[in-house]
Amino acid sequence: MLRALSLRLRIFLLFAGLAAGALAALITGLWLGYRRLGSPETLEAFVQGGVVAGFVSLGVVAWVWYLFDINVARPIDSLAGALRARAHSDVTGGIDARIAEYLGDLAPAATAAAASLSETRNALAEAVARETTRLTVEKQRLETLLSDVDAGVILCSGDHTLAFYNGQAVDLMGAGMAAPGLDRRLFDYLREGPILLAHARLIATGDNDAASDLLCATLTGSRVLSARMRLMVADNGTVPGYVLTLRDVTADHATHARREALLAEVFDRVRRPAANLTTLLAAIPEGGAAPGKLDRALREEVATLTSAVTDLSRRHDEGRSDGWSLAMTRASDLLDGLRARMEGDGLTAETQTDALLLRCNGFEVIALLSGLTEAIAREGIARAFRLQIEEDGTGALIRLVWHGAALPMAQLETWLDAPLEPGITTMPRRSVLATHATEIWPEAAGQGENSLCMPIPQARRVVRRPEPVARPVVYDFDLLSKARNAKVQDARLHDLTYVVFDTETTGLLPGQGDEIVQIAAVRIVNGRRVEGEVFNTLVNPRRPIPLSSTEVHGITEAMVQDAPFVEEVAARFHKFAEGAVLVAHNAPFDMEFLRRLEPTLGLRFDNPVFDTVLLSAVVFGQHEVHSLDALSHRLGITIPEEARHTAIGDTIATADAFLKLVPMLQGRGFDTFGAVLSEVRRHGRLLKDLNESMADQT
Structure with a gap:
């Protein structure tokens, strides 16, 4: 005791x-x-x-x-x-x-020990630096390579949180949404259905070399992406993570559509003159106007040309169904992408499918059917649909069912002549039917329901892959093996994600109308500050900024005139800090400004909270001064004068101080969040209310 x-x-x-x-x-x-x-x-x-x-x-x-x-x-x-x-x-x-000075030789001995430790650490650092230089160069080359590849590359853990992403992935997933961030759920950006199914399929195979191709859609449904998933090697029985490569098929489809249109035009323009020439020659009596040999040669050449054009046209039509664009696509992925497109247009859809693989161009089929549903909704026929794919002999049948009036065939023919993707290609919708050697027709579905039916000639049932052949392990990636603890109280400090933040305000009295004028935050993942994930914005406080406050943080009314209001900024910050432990210096002050916005936003800032004031008291004792300046001085952190009392400057200083305090806490045996929180509460009741929701999270 x-x-x-x-x-x-x-x-x-x-x-x-x-x-x-x-x-x-x-x-x-x-x-x-x-x-x-x-x-x-x-x-x-x-x-x-x-x-x-x-x-x-x-x-x-x-x-x-x-x-x-x-x-x-x-x-x-x-x-x-x-x-x-x-x-x-x-x-x-x-x-x-x-x-x-009154402890005799203890202070000189401690100084000597610290100096010896520093010398040893420096010598070790120099030895390690020689070896890590090569690894650093290789790391930079790898980062350069991954940043320049055409495809988006994502590395996810077994619970589908992001551990790596490149710039192309940001462009593909972040359209119209917040940019991806480390340790965030992949399903904040992509629809989960196809990804979960592909992940489960690969795990079931037990083959580390297996890969799965799938179609997935962004959460907003604005893009349909072609993806390939490959599992990582899992350690200690954990769920394996995976690498996901993404490509936006819109540009490829447009190029393919232009090529198809050009080929069709070539055949059409050649076929017509050949037919006309044949007709004209048929009008010349054999052996009439032209000399016999010339007449015979002319007729032979025309016949050869006609036969060649006809044969090439036939082979082209047959080959369209065997082209690169017709890959084996899972019916569930196809329906998920179609539903995403429909929901993006404000429509509702239910899906039902057999376990089938369809040989089709998924993007073209999605574009065709989503365009037809949009036209049906525009005519006021229906806005709610049921999407079904069922086995039909050696193929499959896609049904688009709605409750309402039937669709006239003439109206359907008109819609099929419209462009498949306006603004991208002029290729008509019916070209998709020709590509897949199929048709589409309206049909009554019974009980006041009607439907559109579209067969897919080639399909097969999904079957389990055979047991994999044993292969030697070539690479051993020691990544994504961190076991996650759902209980924050029991989570180790290095296993948690932190968002360190700071605010600048119009004054020190939020209860009397003072407001935020700037908020900044950085994320700490796996014990390091992520340089590229920064939240920093000015806020329009809707009230004057006192001169005394401007003298502290340097923010004037002119600087915030066009800035967003606090409700918008707070909602964005809530998303930025989702799932993380909040860290601040004198946290109750900053949290009071955020928590009074909860009724307006309909959100709760119920994150666990660490206050570096009390963490400093745990490490250095209550008798020390625990201001940010004093703490930074003790930890050897330099705050540039121009950055002091700015939200981002103080945030970075607080984050660096927190990263130095964590190993010191661990050195005293406080390895988990709960252990640190218990020790903190012995030094004051400051965090009692800030962490009152912890009981609900454990």
Whole structure:
């Protein structure tokens, strides 16, 4: 029990016990003397003498305790904090010997130990640097390569959180949405259906070399992406992560459509003159106007040309169904992409499909059917649909069912002549039918329902892959093996994601109308600050900014005139901080500004919270000054003068301080969030209300 108490408190209890013992001994001695004397008239003298002696004893003990606390206990605490800062963080600089000038040789010995540790660390760093230089170069080459490849590349853990993404992936997934971020759910950006199915399929195969091609859509349905998934090697029985490569098939489709249109035009323009020439020659009697040999040669050449054009046209029509664009596509992926497009147009759709693989161009089929549903909705026929794909002999039948009036065939023919993708290609919708050697027709579905039916000639049922052939392990990727703990209280500090933030305001009284004028935040993932994931914006406070506040943070009313209002910024910040532990210096001040917006936004800022003020008190003791400047000075962090009292400058300084405090906390045995929180609460009740929702998360 005593080990859980601080050094200063234990010393205080020691002197308190000494004082109590001295008083007990004094009282016992006086009582024995009075009894031995046996004179009642001396009682008052004994009492007076005991009181005086007791107060003198207490005063002497208190004075000695005070001197011991000032010159021994406090310096030991300060010296311990300085040593931990150098042992667990990369704090440089010598220890001030004046901290423990009354501790004899302890301060010089601690200084020498810190200097030796620094020299050893520097020597180790130089040795490691020689080896890591090569790895750094290789890492830079890999980053350059992945940033320049045409496809978007995503690396996800087994629970579908992002561990890597390149610039192309940002362009593909972030259209119209917040940019992707590390340790965020992939399904914040892509629809989950096809990805979950492909992941489960690959895990079921047990083949590390297997890959799965799929179609997936962005969450908004604005893009349909062609993707390939390959599993990573899993360790310790964890769910394996995967690599996902993404391509936007819109540009490829447009190129393919232009090529098809050109070929069709070539055949048409050649076929017509050949037919006309044949007709004209048929009007010339054999052996008539032209000499016999010339006439015969002319007729032979025309016949050859006609036959060649006819044959090429036939082979082209047959080959369209065997081209690169007709790949095996899962029926579930096709319907998910179609539903995404329809929902993006404001329509509703239910899906039902057999476990089938269709040989089709998924993008063309989705474009055709989504265009027809949009036309049906525009005519006021229906806005809710049921999408079905069922096995039909050696092929499959796609049904688009709605409750409402039937669609006239003439109207359908008109819609099929419209462009497949206006603004992208002029190729008509009916060209998709020719590509797939199929037709589409309206048909009654019974009970007031009507439908469009479109067969796909080639399809097959999904079957389980055969057991994989054993192959030697060629590469061992030690990635994405972090076991996640759903309970924040029990989560290790390095396993948590943090968002460090700071606000600048019009004043210090949110309850009296002061507002945020700037908010900035950075993300810490796997123990490092992610340079590319920064939240930093000015805020229009809808009220004047006092000159006294401008003198502190430098933000004027002109600077925020065109800035977004706090409701928009707070909603974006809520998304940025989703699933993370919030970290701030003097967190209650910043959190009060955010939490009073909760009723307006309909959101809750119920993230777990760390306050670096109290973390500093845990590490360095309550007697130290714990301002951001003092903490930065102790940890060797330099805040540029121009960045001080700006939201982003203070945020980065707080993040760097937090990263240095974490290993110091771990060095004291506080490895989990709950352990740190329990220790923090011993130093004050500041975080009690900020973490009151923790019970709901565990």
